[in-house]
Amino acid sequence: MPTLQEKKPARPIRRSHVRPLRELIFGDLWEYDPAPETADPKLKPRYDLFIGGRFVLPATGKYFDSINPANEQKLAELALGGAADVDAAYQAAARAFDSGWGRMPGRERGKFLYRVARLLQDRAREFAVAETMDNGKPIKETRDFDVPMAAAHFFYHAGWADKLDYVAPGRRMAPLGVVGQVIPWNFPLLMLSWKIAPALAVGNCVVIKPATNTSITAVKLAEIFQDAGLPPGVVNVITGPGATGGILMAHPAAAKIAFTGSTEVGKVIMRSVAGSDKRMTMELGGKAANIVFDDAPIDQAVEGIVNGIFFNQGQVCCAGSRLLVHEPVAGLVVAKLKQRLRVLRVGDPLDKNTDVGAIVSRAQLETIQRYLDIGVKEGAEMWQPPCRLPPKGFFMPPTIFTGVTQSHRIAREEIFGPVLSILTFRTIDEAIEKANNTAYGLSAGVWTDKGSRILKMSTELKAGVVWANTFNKFDPASPFGGYKESGFGREGGRQGLLDYGKLI
Amino acid sequence: MPPTVPAAFRRLFSEIGTVDAVGVEERVAKYTTRSIKKRAKLFGLKLAVSMLDLTTLEGKDTPGKVESLCRKAVRPHDDPGIPPVAAVCVYPAMVRPARRALGAAAPVRIASVATAFPSGQMPLKTRLAEVRTAVADGADEIDMVINRGAFLAGEFARVQDEIAAVLAACGDAPLKVILETSELETYDNIRAASFLAMRVLRAGDFIKTSTGKTAANATLGNNQVMLEAIRDFYLETGTPVGMKPAGGIRTAKQALQFLVAVKETLGDAWLTNARYRFGASSLLNDLLRQIEKERTGAYQAPYYFSEAAESY
Structure with a gap:
């Protein structure tokens, strides 16, 4: 018999407001056939x-x-x-x-x-x-x-x-x-x-x-x-x-x-x-904070989180690699994020249906892998969706860490890979403090239905770009820098x- | 004292959350870039045929037109590998001719719009009588419209009470609740109305986008908002509610994009006509045209399939 102590896992993310989840089946009933792009790249030897x-x-x-x-x-x-x-x-x-x-x-x-x-x-x-x-x-x-x-x-x-x-x-x-x-x-x-x-x-x-x-x-x-x-x-x-x-x-x-x-x-x-x-x-470099408040439109925020950290396999200097999520919705956001990651398609980059492609080099793949080991050793909880990776090539499944704190290296250092560190906050001031508690200041994201809060956050966040209710948006007319x-x-x-x- | 409008809406949104329109449209734009080829395409096309509520809702409908629609529904094409559609969808007055054409043990169900479709602007007593008549005449499923006026006025209890009354009048027949999304205008309202309806419905009932009688009908955007509402409601309560986008889906390509949304939002358990339907008429012929193209490798001459929804 497990003792009472053993049955109580130490979970920094509060789940008390989340009812038990029933599972959705993302199986192979309707598998997409390979759809490779066939245009000639016209490469010279x-x-x-x-x-x-x-x-x-x-x-x-x-x-x-x-x-x-x-x-x-x-x-x-x-x-x-x-x-x-x-x-x-x-x-x-x-x-x-x-x-x-x-x-x-x-x-x-x-x-x-x-x-x-x-x-x-x-x-x-x-x-x-x-x-x-x-x-x-x-x-x-x-x-x-x-x-x-x-x-x-x-x-x-x-x-x-x-x-x-x-x-x-x-x-x-x-x-x-x-x-x-x-x-x-x-x-x-x-x-x-x-x-x-x-x-x-x-x-x-x-x-x-x-x-x-x-x-x-x-x-x-x-x-x-x-x-x-x-x-x-x-x-x-x-x-x-x-x-x-x-x-x-x-x-x-x-x-x-x-x-x-x-x-x-x-x-x-x-x-x-x-x-x-x-x-x-x-x-x-960058270590952007993507900040989700409890009044945010959650499904769209989850989409923004995915776009923020898994776009280009997370190899983006302004990637939203730190998710700061308001405690009352932390459990919900993580649950929805996991669901969303289960339908991300990792594989052949030339396939038109691939969402996450290959890491640029073996060296970069090894760097990312090293950070995963560091994250686990530091005590954060790692999760990856089940997915089949191609046998050859440098592939890394989308990875999230829960139970991360500001002192963890995976929360401080730029990993430059599809790795998301999830932290929680209770108040606006705490969110700003945590977001700015980094050597970097390239970008940040804010998710909330409250317009005045967006204005306050964009003033207080020390980042060259602050996206509101979106992430990783670029335009030639919009200045970018840190x-x-x-x-x-x-x-x-x-x-x-x-x-x-x-x-x- | 009647409830004030903001209070009713605010209370509901604080329970179910809101929707960001820009984000939804970005999400669904990704569905349109999915490339569905070969076997996957054929599977999707046949699945879409099996999910069709083949519809005729015209003032000029006759028993003859409805009977010919029924025959097409049972046997859409001379290729026996193509399944029958899920249901025919007709006005209450056409339920009897449909039942006569299909017989008692047909592979195709009869759905009847009722409750003063499409406006719903009739006394509740009249609307309920209409439902009972349709069921008595042989309708297997009922498509009702919600009271949009009551919804927009914040009288949510009235909206739900009316759905509950219609549900009781349906007996065992599955109910599809039409939100008429274009009259609700915002994605927030569509999510709110979806939850109001689902909280009354049983497993196996549906929520449906629109009547097809207004300018804007089913879109990938409102489909997505409703699928996400169904998902959240299912994960919260365990009750699986079905979904029916209706109106505006005319091409096989569109239908596949809607199915991609289902696959990636609700998963395999909703890829069945027990939980997902298309309300459409001209869609069927385009699906058949594309299936023939996959089979033969070439598009058939345009006159092999009629373009007009009128000529079933």
Whole structure:
């Protein structure tokens, strides 16, 4: 016989208001057949560096493999750029800037951006498939989000190119010169676009390095720059390892550098350019709080929680990785969340019905796994829905932790994977305190029916973006960026544009 | 003193929760991107046929039209692999001709709209008499409309009492309660009305979106709100209530999207005509057209299936 003590599990989440749940059956009565997207990604076996408007061999003479994280097969070889290549790229960019791009009338520059946007739209399916194969994110996300949003950024900034005289009243805007940019692997094409488009609109030239794991759509976009007739050297794409990114950021010819990636690497870069007069923008990590009050529309909040942390397998800097839920509804929210996760489909990213695809690399999968072990060891309760993972590839089922407290590492550190830490709160002040009790400050979400509470929360939360009754919403016209160790500078909107020029 | 409107609604919402319209529409947009192919498509199409309440609700309905509708309902196509539909849905005056055409032991049930369909604006006594007549004439199921006026006025007890009275008049016949979603206007109200109805209903009864007689009818959005209400009510009480979207579902593609919503919200136990129905007329021919396309690999000439709902 169990003693009374044993029968009482220690549960931080109160369930007293939740009646016993009857089960719904999410079985195989009506299984969806495989529905793979079949468009040709038009991959070449080998890609060179894009410098001065041409594809050129790397000075190192070396190449590295890009693999598909969903089946671990090689997709293509990419040129391994080094210091000499970075140097050549900066020279090409400086030539392009001096020989006309910087002085070209805005309406002419705008035409090139419109052309790039339209060419990208024309080849949207091809790019979506290439991105999915390279990154592992589901085709429905690349098709419905990454590629259309990338095109939208070119369209939006094309519109700014001939209106720079109106950005600030009475002042004109001038380009900075050559801009060095390094981007991460979670939104390869989108980050590329939202970094390149504002730089070009203002009249800068660009040297950019995509992430080592996910460079294919960057070199494919270089093909579009060629097709669009963009003057040689205006954009230069250097593929290679992380060290090459460091060289690119520290290069003396860069008038401004822009980095998106981890806080750790961001700090290294900032140290490397200390003492120089380079301008900088940093978009770094996050540990966003998604805050659900008891008067929130619960089903839609659950949908927002899922969208917040399982979009792109949680590999999103602004992911809602901490769920702060009001105690009176904690049990209900967790129960509904578990139900919802049971119908999320994990598997082949190219299948149009896949909701959660592959993790970008084995190393990232191992990092996430390590955090799961840490979470369990710290005493949090882990739950994953039953799901069949493909035998090959880097897959991780959606994971939630209940019984998490602020001191747990899974509540403090950015995991960058499909892992949700659930904490509870009792009052508004406690919610704000917990939400702000982090080194990061990129984004936050608030779920409530009470409008005044939304306004209060958005004032008090130290986060660059606060979403109300929604999550992970982006628009080229809306500035995005962080507080504290999530970085500085904004991307998108008028604010993002101002980071790429000087007012004179 | 009569209850004040805000008090009645606020009390109910604090019990059952509210709905965010933007969130619901985002959720259902995901259903429309599900890609249903091959065997899964065929299964879904046949399932949709078996869930149909094949409907004719016209002032110009005749016994002849209803009899031909009944024959189509029993045998929708010359392919014997295609199941009969779930029911025919007719006005009370057409129940007798339908029963005559179908016989006593038909595979297809007879549903009759009643309670002064579609407005419901008749004395309760008249509405109940209509229900009793339809059942006596051979209707297996009754589709009633709720008193929207009473609902909007916050007189929830009256709405529920009337449903209970109709339920008693039905005897054993399952009851489908039409909320007429377009007249309730908001998702909050649709959720509220769903709960009011379900709290009176028995296992095996249905809630239904609309009459098909107003401008806006079944949508994935109001379907989702009602499915979620059914789910919450089931998990709370153990009583499984069925769902019937009606009006506006004309294509096989739409029907599959509604079924995806059922599969992903309520699960396998609701993928049966005992718990889910489509109120439609022209939908059947599009389902048959798509089934033939799956079987033969090509679309048939348009004149192989009539386009008009009129010509069954």
